[in-house]
Every structure is written in C-alpha cells, then in structure tokens.
Amino acid sequence: MRARQLNHLWLLISLGAILMVSAVRILTGAHGIDSIGTIRAAIIATCPILMAAIGGLWSERAGVVNIGLEGQMILGTWGAAYFTYYYGPWVGVFGAALLGAVGGLLHALATVTFGVDHIVSGVAINIIGLGASRFLAEAYFTDLEGGGIKQLTGLETPTRVTIPGISDGAEYLADKHWFLVSDLASLVGAMTTDLSLFTVLVAALVIASAWILWRSTFGLRLRSCGENPAAAESLGVNVYRYKYAAVVVSGAMAGIGGGFLALVSSSGFTTGQTNGRGFIGLAAMIFGNWRPGGTTAGALLFGYTDSLQLRDSTSVHALLLIVGIGLVALALWRLRQGKTTTAIVMGALGVAFLVWFLTTDSVPKEFAGMTPYIATLLVLALAAQRLRMPAADGLRYRRGQSI
Amino acid sequence: MNALRRLGASLLAPVIAVVVAMIITSLVISLSGSSAGDFWSVIFSRPVDRAIVNIVNQTSLIYISALAAAIGFRMNLFNIGVEGQYTLASYAAATLAGAALFPGLLNVVLPLLLAVLVGAIWAGIAGLLKVTRGVSEVISTIMLNAIAITLVGYLLNKYGVHVGNGVRSTVIPESSRLDGWTFFEASDGPVWTLATLALLLGVGFWVLLNKTRFGFDLRATGMSQSAAVASGVNVNKMVVVSMLLSGAIAGLIWMPSFFGAAHSYGTAFQAGLGFTGIAVALLGRNQPVGIIFGAVLFAFLNEQSNRLTLETDISVNVVQITQGTIVLAVVVAYEVVRRYRTKLEQRTVAEELAGQRQPAPSERATT
Structure with a gap:
C-alpha cells in the first residue's frame, strides 16, 4: 500500500517536472533544454555515473564503503580498450567488468580479510588504478594502430539501433515545439534514435541490481551484512563471502561504467578520462539515499547538467528559471509541512535564481557545470536528516568479535 | 627494553610494507617485459643536485x-x-x-x-x-x-x-x-x-x-x-x-x-x-x-x-603503482602485526596463567 502511494508520488513529481520544463521551454524559447540531441547527450553522460553509483550501492549495502570506485572505473576504461581492440566491443564490455572486478577484489581483500580502514584502502586503490591504467597504456597501446602512450582511439563501438518509424515520427513532433507533446516526443526520440545497445545493457544492469538487492534472498542476506553483520552471521549467513561478492560486483559495475566512457561517450581510451566520475557516482548514490530509484535520479541530474554545459548557452540560461521555479515549489511544499525555516531559505534561494534569470541574458557555461554540485549540496543540506545509510556501513567486521 | 621492542614493532609494519611494494612493483615491471633491476638501480641511485x-x-x-x-x-x-x-x-x-x-x-x-x-x-x-x-x-x-x-x-x-x-x-x-x-x-x-x-x-x-x-x-x-x-x-x-x-x-x-x-x-x-x-x-x-x-x-x-624515461624503457607511471601499493601495504601490515601481537600476548598470558596455577594470595601480591 505504502509502496503504491510512493510510486504515485514519484509519478506526480515526474509529470510536474516535465510540465515545468515544457512551460519554461515555451516561455524562454530555449528549445535546446530538452531537444532530442540534449536528451541523447544527457543519457550518454548519465550512464557512466550511474554505473559507478550502482557499484557503490552494491558495496555499501553490504557494509563496505567503496571510495575506490574511481580507480576501478579507470581500470575499466583500460580493460574495455584492450579487449575491444583484439576481440570486439562486447568482449570489451566484459574486459571492463573484469578489470573493475580485479580492483574490487583488491578492495575486498584489504577491507574484509585484513580489516583495513575502508577509506584508506579506497584511496590507495584510486592511486593504483590511475597508475596502473597509465602504465598499462604505455606498455600495451603505444605500438598499436590508433594507439599512443596515453590513448587508444578508433575502437569499434557497440551496435547502435534506430527504430525506423517511431524515430522519424518523434523527431517530426519534437521539431514542432508544441507544449508537452514535443517534450514527450523528444524523450521517445532520444530513446529510439541511434541508441547504443550498451545503454540498454546499463539500464538492464540497473534494473537487475535493484531486483537482486531488494527482491531476492541473496540480496536480503547481502543487505543484512550491511545492517547488522553479527546478527546475519548468527543466522548462518557467511558474511565474509557476501561482502566479497558485493565488493567484487561493485568493482565490476564501476568498471563497466569506465567501459562506457571509452566505448560510447568518447571514441576511445585516454588516460584519466574518468575525471572524478567515480566520486560523482558516490555522491549520486548518497543523494539517492542508498536506494536504486533515488540513485538513478541523482545520476540523471548529474548527467543532464553535465551534458547541458556543452550545448547552447540559451539553454543554460533557461536552466536558471527551472532551478528557480523548482526551489520555490519545494519551498511551498515545505511550508505546507510546517518547516518554516527551510521554506524561507529555499524560497529566498529560488527568488535569487529568478532574479538572476530576469536580470541577465546569458550565463557563463562554467556555471552550468557547477549546477549539479550546488544542487547536491542544497538537497543534502535540506534533506540530509532524512537520509539513512546502512547501519554497519564502513565498520570493520571480524567474525566472532562484537566490534 | 620495552621501549626498544615497541620501536621495533612500530617499524616492522612499514618495513614489511615497503618490501611488499617493492616485490609487487618488480613483478609488474617484469610482466610488462622490462627489467626490474634497471628500475631499482635508477630509483636508488644518488639523486643529482638539482633533484x-x-x-x-x-x-x-x-x-x-x-x-x-x-x-x-x-x-x-x-x-x-x-x-x-x-x-x-x-x-x-x-x-x-x-x-x-x-x-x-x-x-x-x-x-x-x-x-x-x-x-x-x-x-x-x-x-x-x-x-x-x-x-x-x-x-x-x-x-x-x-x-x-x-x-x-x-x-x-x-x-x-x-x-x-x-x-x-x-x-x-x-x-x-x-x-x-x-x-x-x-x-x-x-x-x-x-x-x-x-x-x-x-x-x-x-x-x-x-x-x-x-x-x-x-x-x-x-x-x-x-x-x-x-x-x-x-x-x-x-x-x-x-x-x-x-x-x-x-x-x-x-x-x-x-x-x-x-x-x-x-x-x-x-x-x-x-x-x-x-x-x-x-x-x-x-x-x-x-x-x-x-x-x-x-x-x-x-x-x-x-629519470626512467631517459635511462630505461620503463614508464614513469609505475611509480604511482608503487606509491599506492605502499599505502595499502602499510595499513595491511599494521593490521597483520597487530593481530600477531594480540595472539602472542594471549599466548603469553595463557602460559603465565598455566604456570602459576592457583598461587596463594600473599604470593600474588608480591609479584
């Protein structure tokens, strides 16, 4: 019953958001804010972050903080490049997962078997991952065609599909710039035009992860290790084994995210191309309250703003209006709940954004790049009390010891 | 004596860590087809004044x-x-x-x-x-x-x-x-x-x-x-x-x-x-x-x-692997040493307890 109410709420919020975006688009004439191209770019930007975030979810739900996601992701970019070069893109995806899993295994070995502080191990894995990918690139890619000491370009990319009838129709409708209809058409169009099958795989992995973690016995046991490992052990759960499984899968997921970067987001491997996305994934997961739905929403937020800054500046300017309206709406909602202080803070910020929108004509594109980070800070500042991480997250667990 | 032993124990872990990091680095270099010996001879040579x-x-x-x-x-x-x-x-x-x-x-x-x-x-x-x-x-x-x-x-x-x-x-x-x-x-x-x-x-x-x-x-x-x-x-x-x-x-x-x-x-x-x-x-x-x-x-x-770039065919980036491994190995080594010492202490205490089974109360006060 409660779950259904919650779904209802999400549906309403999504619908409200689409209506708002649509209205802003008509008002400002910034049709770029949800054109097919923008949404396509947003999806491509979202996928790597989302995979890192889902990786974080696996690990933290089993009670292991995985700050090494960045390093595992970097290993994934190398793995994808190496295996794609020799065996084609789908083996490349597997290679990305494999290399990421190796990073995960290292983290599991340090944190589970040796009981090392999770943060220390994660920091070390980030250093090792970056160093290893650079070292391996120099050792294996220098003499290849399209390769260099820092890159391997011209890789084959996973199949892209376009669904003929729907794609054209959606594009036609989207170009009409009608209220609401064109926005929905853009969404459909983005998902039916030149869609990489890797993106479909990412979606499938997210859904599968959510199902395994929340609907299967295995997932229940895994999450019990993150909440109360001693109790889980007393019920016959092999906590070490579950933690190992979770952290290795976590690394594999982050690795696949890295693979996406190398095979779909760009035309090949370059060292350091993850550029902090592992950390952003971690932030998206916390933003999403350690749950798959929220995590996906967080990743979408980061992905959307990440892609928008590369596009036209009028869209970025229109974003101010969206943020302003959103904040005012949230403020009103909080006011109804009786949270006057937060409502005032949010309302003031919202009005500030609206004033900014009305008094300027354009926004430096750097500011669009900052939006997701500021938004995350705001959301956390206003809702952090409602976030709850797994109770035993980040704690050391030794079999047979109470602490 | 006690202080010396404590110093030894606190140095033990970093020494183990550095040795492990050296072994792993050597392995990585060897696997990529270069000579680990070259690497260490460059790293351990006297730095030039500028360096x-x-x-x-x-x-x-x-x-x-x-x-x-x-x-x-x-x-x-x-x-x-x-x-x-x-x-x-x-x-x-x-x-x-x-x-x-x-x-x-x-x-x-x-x-x-x-x-x-x-x-x-x-x-x-x-x-x-x-x-x-x-x-x-x-x-x-x-x-x-x-x-x-x-x-x-x-x-x-x-x-x-x-x-x-x-x-x-x-x-x-x-x-x-x-x-x-x-x-x-x-x-x-x-x-x-x-x-x-x-x-x-x-x-x-x-x-x-x-x-x-x-x-x-x-x-x-x-x-x-x-x-x-x-x-x-x-x-x-x-x-x-x-x-x-x-x-x-x-x-x-x-x-x-x-x-x-x-x-x-x-x-x-x-x-x-x-x-x-x-x-x-x-x-x-x-x-x-x-x-x-x-x-x-x-x-x-x-x-x-x-200096690796000039003097060998080994990538400079291998040093990052060494550094990361040292960080990881140090904490692991501390943990292993700590566990070993706990076990040792437990054994010592157990032996002592076994040795002086049920001493008279007066005896215990003097020791």
Missing part, C-alpha cells in the same frame, strides 16, 4: 597537504576537499599578491593570510553543513572540490592575463618574491624560503595536538565520540574548528612554490597535491613525524622516476 633541491621543495608541499588531511583524520573527519581548498586559496592569494597593493613583505604576508582565510572558509562550509544539517563531509567536500575548481577556471579565464595558449594571473613584483637559498650551483635552483613553513606547521601541529587542551579533546573525539561527549567536549564545535584548521593549513599548500618559483597562478599551478596529501597522511599514521617520512618517500619516488 635533491626538487625533492626538498616537493616534500614541503606534500607535507603541508598531508598535515591538512591529518588534522581531520585525527578527528575521524575525512576532509577529501583539501584539493579544492588549496586551489581556491592559491588563486585568491595569487590575485591579491599580483595586484601589488602593498609594498614589499606586506605583499607576501597579507596574501598568505588570505590563503589561510579562503582555505578555512571553504572547509568551514563543509564543517557547518555537517553540524547544522548532518551532511557527510565526504560528500560535501567532493562537491566543494568540483565547485572550487570550476570557479577558479572561470575567474582565471575571465580576469587572467592571456599569454599565447595559456592564461595566468598577474605576475607578482620582484620585491614580493621569496626565492630561497641556493645550496648547489645556481642552475640547480633554490630551496624555497617558504618551504620552512612546512617545518613550522609540523611543529605547530605537534604542539597543538599533544600539548593543548584542544588537541586532547580532538584526539579524544577521534578515538571515541561518546567518551568525549561524556567528558564534556562540545563535538559540534570541535568538528567546525578542526575543519577550519584543516582548510587553513590546506590554503598554504602551494604558497612556497608560488612565492619561490611560479610567481603567478596559471600553468605553473601544481594540481593533485590534495590527494597526494591524503595518501601521505594515511601512510604517516597522521603523526607529524611519520608524515615527514611519507612526504620524503613520495617526493623522492616522484623525482627519481623522472
């Missing part, structure tokens, strides 16, 4: 960065935002110094203070968010990092001086430069004046932590928050103050290099020191003396590895 100067200078930067991270770690706070704090602080200080509003040394002191202030404020935001709104400092500082780096990029682009392809802040006047002391030939470069800042901060850190009420409270809170609260420590205040301190120190990280060699904020800015500092702080167990060893080790490896 020694660089090692000292780099050690000072890494050391300051590690102190900034360590003060948080001692409180169980993870200030991952050192990177953003020193980026923003460096830019602010460079801009003020470049404007040359003040004469001579005043144009050094005031920018330094500004760097401290900016670093502290940027870290303070995370501290305030943590105590007032319960936001994890790990996440807020990651966000603040991204914001700071983007902000500096924007400001530099807009107000900086465009030279060729690059952009930089205004170069500071001759009178504000603090080049330092030349120990070798002039071409080997000087040891920066402000490298001494690292020493001062290190001593200050030790005094603060071990000789003041604040330091005691800080360590107590780090070890057990509930115990600290019970003894009257205001944890919220401690969180904010330690974040402010951490950020204040972070603000100074790049200053020796800025006043000594770079003279402007631009391509000469050295990014990434914040993350190196975190690793070194962990390596040095967050102790001011331990961190010195960590900082020297990292600076030494970085500098010596530059």
Whole structure:
C-alpha cells in the first residue's frame, strides 16, 4: 500500500517536472533544454555515473564503503580498450567488468580479510588504478594502430539501433515545439534514435541490481551484512563471502561504467578520462539515499547538467528559471509541512535564481557545470536528516568479535 | 627494553610494507617485459643536485597537504576537499599578491593570510553543513572540490592575463618574491624560503595536538565520540574548528612554490597535491613525524622516476603503482602485526596463567 502511494508520488513529481520544463521551454524559447540531441547527450553522460553509483550501492549495502570506485572505473576504461581492440566491443564490455572486478577484489581483500580502514584502502586503490591504467597504456597501446602512450582511439563501438518509424515520427513532433507533446516526443526520440545497445545493457544492469538487492534472498542476506553483520552471521549467513561478492560486483559495475566512457561517450581510451566520475557516482548514490530509484535520479541530474554545459548557452540560461521555479515549489511544499525555516531559505534561494534569470541574458557555461554540485549540496543540506545509510556501513567486521 | 621492542614493532609494519611494494612493483615491471633491476638501480641511485633541491621543495608541499588531511583524520573527519581548498586559496592569494597593493613583505604576508582565510572558509562550509544539517563531509567536500575548481577556471579565464595558449594571473613584483637559498650551483635552483613553513606547521601541529587542551579533546573525539561527549567536549564545535584548521593549513599548500618559483597562478599551478596529501597522511599514521617520512618517500619516488624515461624503457607511471601499493601495504601490515601481537600476548598470558596455577594470595601480591 505504502509502496503504491510512493510510486504515485514519484509519478506526480515526474509529470510536474516535465510540465515545468515544457512551460519554461515555451516561455524562454530555449528549445535546446530538452531537444532530442540534449536528451541523447544527457543519457550518454548519465550512464557512466550511474554505473559507478550502482557499484557503490552494491558495496555499501553490504557494509563496505567503496571510495575506490574511481580507480576501478579507470581500470575499466583500460580493460574495455584492450579487449575491444583484439576481440570486439562486447568482449570489451566484459574486459571492463573484469578489470573493475580485479580492483574490487583488491578492495575486498584489504577491507574484509585484513580489516583495513575502508577509506584508506579506497584511496590507495584510486592511486593504483590511475597508475596502473597509465602504465598499462604505455606498455600495451603505444605500438598499436590508433594507439599512443596515453590513448587508444578508433575502437569499434557497440551496435547502435534506430527504430525506423517511431524515430522519424518523434523527431517530426519534437521539431514542432508544441507544449508537452514535443517534450514527450523528444524523450521517445532520444530513446529510439541511434541508441547504443550498451545503454540498454546499463539500464538492464540497473534494473537487475535493484531486483537482486531488494527482491531476492541473496540480496536480503547481502543487505543484512550491511545492517547488522553479527546478527546475519548468527543466522548462518557467511558474511565474509557476501561482502566479497558485493565488493567484487561493485568493482565490476564501476568498471563497466569506465567501459562506457571509452566505448560510447568518447571514441576511445585516454588516460584519466574518468575525471572524478567515480566520486560523482558516490555522491549520486548518497543523494539517492542508498536506494536504486533515488540513485538513478541523482545520476540523471548529474548527467543532464553535465551534458547541458556543452550545448547552447540559451539553454543554460533557461536552466536558471527551472532551478528557480523548482526551489520555490519545494519551498511551498515545505511550508505546507510546517518547516518554516527551510521554506524561507529555499524560497529566498529560488527568488535569487529568478532574479538572476530576469536580470541577465546569458550565463557563463562554467556555471552550468557547477549546477549539479550546488544542487547536491542544497538537497543534502535540506534533506540530509532524512537520509539513512546502512547501519554497519564502513565498520570493520571480524567474525566472532562484537566490534 | 620495552621501549626498544615497541620501536621495533612500530617499524616492522612499514618495513614489511615497503618490501611488499617493492616485490609487487618488480613483478609488474617484469610482466610488462622490462627489467626490474634497471628500475631499482635508477630509483636508488644518488639523486643529482638539482633533484635533491626538487625533492626538498616537493616534500614541503606534500607535507603541508598531508598535515591538512591529518588534522581531520585525527578527528575521524575525512576532509577529501583539501584539493579544492588549496586551489581556491592559491588563486585568491595569487590575485591579491599580483595586484601589488602593498609594498614589499606586506605583499607576501597579507596574501598568505588570505590563503589561510579562503582555505578555512571553504572547509568551514563543509564543517557547518555537517553540524547544522548532518551532511557527510565526504560528500560535501567532493562537491566543494568540483565547485572550487570550476570557479577558479572561470575567474582565471575571465580576469587572467592571456599569454599565447595559456592564461595566468598577474605576475607578482620582484620585491614580493621569496626565492630561497641556493645550496648547489645556481642552475640547480633554490630551496624555497617558504618551504620552512612546512617545518613550522609540523611543529605547530605537534604542539597543538599533544600539548593543548584542544588537541586532547580532538584526539579524544577521534578515538571515541561518546567518551568525549561524556567528558564534556562540545563535538559540534570541535568538528567546525578542526575543519577550519584543516582548510587553513590546506590554503598554504602551494604558497612556497608560488612565492619561490611560479610567481603567478596559471600553468605553473601544481594540481593533485590534495590527494597526494591524503595518501601521505594515511601512510604517516597522521603523526607529524611519520608524515615527514611519507612526504620524503613520495617526493623522492616522484623525482627519481623522472629519470626512467631517459635511462630505461620503463614508464614513469609505475611509480604511482608503487606509491599506492605502499599505502595499502602499510595499513595491511599494521593490521597483520597487530593481530600477531594480540595472539602472542594471549599466548603469553595463557602460559603465565598455566604456570602459576592457583598461587596463594600473599604470593600474588608480591609479584
């Protein structure tokens, strides 16, 4: 019953958001804010972050903080490049997962078997991952065609599909710039035009992860290790084994995210191309309250703003209006709940954004790049009390010891 | 005897770690088809004079960065935002110094203070968010990092001086430069004046932590928050103050290099020191003396590895693998040594108990 109410709420919020975006688009004439191209770019930007975030979810739900996601992701970019070069893109995806899993295994070995502080191990894995990918690139890619000491370009990319009838129709409708209809058409169009099958795989992995973690016995046991490992052990759960499984899968997921970067987001491997996305994934997961739905929403937020800054500046300017309206709406909602202080803070910020929108004509594109980070800070500042991480997250667990 | 044994035990773990890291590095090099022997002979050869100067200078930067991270770690706070704090602080200080509003040394002191202030404020935001709104400092500082780096990029682009392809802040006047002391030939470069800042901060850190009420409270809170609260420590205040301190120190990280060699904020800015500092702080167990060893080790490896490109076919990047492995191996080794000692103690106690089964009460009192 409660779950259904919650779904209802999400549906309403999504619908409200689409209506708002649509209205802003008509008002400002910034049709770029949800054109097919923008949404396509947003999806491509979202996928790597989302995979890192889902990786974080696996690990933290089993009670292991995985700050090494960045390093595992970097290993994934190398793995994808190496295996794609020799065996084609789908083996490349597997290679990305494999290399990421190796990073995960290292983290599991340090944190589970040796009981090392999770943060220390994660920091070390980030250093090792970056160093290893650079070292391996120099050792294996220098003499290849399209390769260099820092890159391997011209890789084959996973199949892209376009669904003929729907794609054209959606594009036609989207170009009409009608209220609401064109926005929905853009969404459909983005998902039916030149869609990489890797993106479909990412979606499938997210859904599968959510199902395994929340609907299967295995997932229940895994999450019990993150909440109360001693109790889980007393019920016959092999906590070490579950933690190992979770952290290795976590690394594999982050690795696949890295693979996406190398095979779909760009035309090949370059060292350091993850550029902090592992950390952003971690932030998206916390933003999403350690749950798959929220995590996906967080990743979408980061992905959307990440892609928008590369596009036209009028869209970025229109974003101010969206943020302003959103904040005012949230403020009103909080006011109804009786949270006057937060409502005032949010309302003031919202009005500030609206004033900014009305008094300027354009926004430096750097500011669009900052939006997701500021938004995350705001959301956390206003809702952090409602976030709850797994109770035993980040704690050391030794079999047979109470602490 | 006891002290000696304790010293031996505390050295055991780092020694094991370095040996393990050496073995793993050798393996990686051998597997990629190069000679591990070449690598070690380059790394362990005597650094040239110029390299020694660089090692000292780099050690000072890494050391300051590690102190900034360590003060948080001692409180169980993870200030991952050192990177953003020193980026923003460096830019602010460079801009003020470049404007040359003040004469001579005043144009050094005031920018330094500004760097401290900016670093502290940027870290303070995370501290305030943590105590007032319960936001994890790990996440807020990651966000603040991204914001700071983007902000500096924007400001530099807009107000900086465009030279060729690059952009930089205004170069500071001759009178504000603090080049330092030349120990070798002039071409080997000087040891920066402000490298001494690292020493001062290190001593200050030790005094603060071990000789003041604040330091005691800080360590107590780090070890057990509930115990600290019970003894009257205001944890919220401690969180904010330690974040402010951490950020204040972070603000100074790049200053020796800025006043000594770079003279402007631009391509000469050295990014990434914040993350190196975190690793070194962990390596040095967050102790001011331990961190010195960590900082020297990292600076030494970085500098010596530059010769790999010229003298061998081994990639410079292998050093990063070595560094990461050392960090990981040290903590693992500490844990293994700790477990071994616990087991040893348990056995000793068990043996002693077995040996003196049921001694008379009077006997027990005398021993």
